[in-house]
Amino acid sequence: MNLQLENKLVVITGSTSGIGKGIAKSFLQEGAKVIVNGRSSTRVEETVAELSGFGKVFGIAADVTDAKEAALFIEQAKSYGQVDVLVNNMGVFEVKGFEEVTDEEWMHYFNANVLSAVRLARAFLPSMLEQNSGRVLTIASEAGVKPLPQMIPYSVTKTALISLSRGLAELTKGTNVTVNSVLPGPTWTEGVEGYMVGAAKAENEDLSTFTENYFKKNEPTSLIQRFATVEEVADSVVFLASGKASAINGTAQRVEGGIIRSL
Template sequence: MDLELQGTRVLVTGSGAGIGKATAKAFLGEGASVIVNGLTQQEVDACVHDLGHYGDVSGLAADLTRTEDAERLFDFAAALGPVDILVNNVGVFSVKAFEELTDDEWLSYFNINVLSAVRMSRLILPEMLKRHTGAIVNLASEAAVKPLPQMVHYSVTKTAMLGLTRGMAELTKGTKVRVNSVLPGPTWTEGVQNYFEGLAAQKGEPIDEIVSNYFQNDEPTSLIQRFVEPEEVARMIAFVAASGAANGAGYRVEGGIIRSII
């Protein structure tokens, strides 16, 4: 499908691996120029090298928990031209008991998972509104709607992303700027693989057995009964970013875990 994104400029944060990298590749496949971002220049350079033969890709290392780094990334992108699409993908997760989470840990999760998107959107959304065109896609999660007891902190930050998305979308009325969110389900990224490898080592059980039992034991409402692939999320992100009538909404790509008809 041609999403008519040829010649657009896309900035994908947290795109050194996982969903972010797959998203950068998807946009390149649609003929867009893509700016990638990671925590280290080594990570960014490796991503640019891996994706370079798919199209026009460049990148910059920036820690988006820091305002000055967000401004550096914005300046880097702006020097290349206006950003047509911003994908706020930066995020982290962990499994930890609610009662063990400290205030500092809560603040750290909000800083990474929510305020990174606030910082980049605060810089880029006004420019889009001046041009009356552009799209922002925020990465939420099925946990935003179905909070996970083992990841209350993560779930709350992803719920906040839904509020941020709708609030920013309200600012776009009467323009062709759009702000939406995408809600992936459990996705087989490098981070998830590392988690399950650690769990397998801790339990002394084969990782294949733990993974195969995960949906039966932990996510029984999943209709696909498997992990989502990063490329599947990436295609949804590109589709939502390209859809002129999509604004202020959340788009699920979570395998039917959320038991709802909408």
Template sequence: MDLQLRDKLVLITGSTSGIGKAAAKSFLQEGAAVIVNGRKQETVDRTIEELSAYGTVHGAAADLSNTDEAAAFIEKVNAIGDIDILVNNLGFFEVKDFADVTDEEWNQYFEVNVMSAVRTSRHFLPKMLAKNSGRILNIASEAGIKPLPTMIPYSMTK
């Protein structure tokens, strides 16, 4: 299939495993260059090595729930080039009874699952609007529509 992505630059957050990594591979197979992201440089490097057989892969390690790391991450991405597609995939969950979730854990869910996407979108959307081109995809979950009783914080942030 040709989705006309040749020569496009795609940034996928949380892309060293799971859905994000599979999405990176698919974009590469369509001819796009991809920037992968994870919290640890060694994981990012391993993903780059694994996916480079499919096309041009860059990487930028950062914990996007941390405002300072997110700002440094955005600068790394800007140094690579202007992105055409942003995929906000980053997210985490834990199975835990609602009554046992602490305030700190609620804040962490919000920072990772919501604010990481806000931070990246807030930076890259104006650039896309200025060139009248680009896409932002936010990966969600059906848990956002039908909350899971043992994953209430995750469901709420999705």
């Protein structure tokens, strides 16, 4: 299937590892040009070198949670040409008791997870509307619909991102621009693997047994009873950004294996 993404310019925040890097790779494999981003210039350079074999990739090191750095990032991204696809992927999370989270930490969550997406959408959506073509994808989470008690600030900000995406989609009415959010569930990234290896060792279990039991104990409503792969999430994002998904707008696309038990 030709997804009609050849030579499209794609911006992906937080794309030096995990789901973000997987999304970058999938876009490159479809012939798109990709701008990868991370806070560390070294990590950005390493990612560019790693992905350059798949297509044309550029790197911009910037902390998009900081308003000034975000402005510089936007200016530099625009220097590469008209941005056709924006993927707001950058986000932070921490497992912490609700009563322990300070006001300052709450504000950091909103600035990092929500305002970073607001800043970039505000910068790139108007030109998409002007040229009557473009895609905005925001990586939310199943936690935005099924809040996690051990990660309440994260869950609340992911709910906000789902609302933000729907609100922005309303601005695209009657155009060829679409805005959607994507809700991954537990996904096997480098970070998750490191956590699971350590947790399995602490329980004196082999990794495969511990992982299988994790879903039985912690995610019993999962219909696939396993972690999603980075590629599965990335391919869903790429399809929504494609010319084949023009009629999909204003949705919160679940890629969480059926954990959310609702219609």
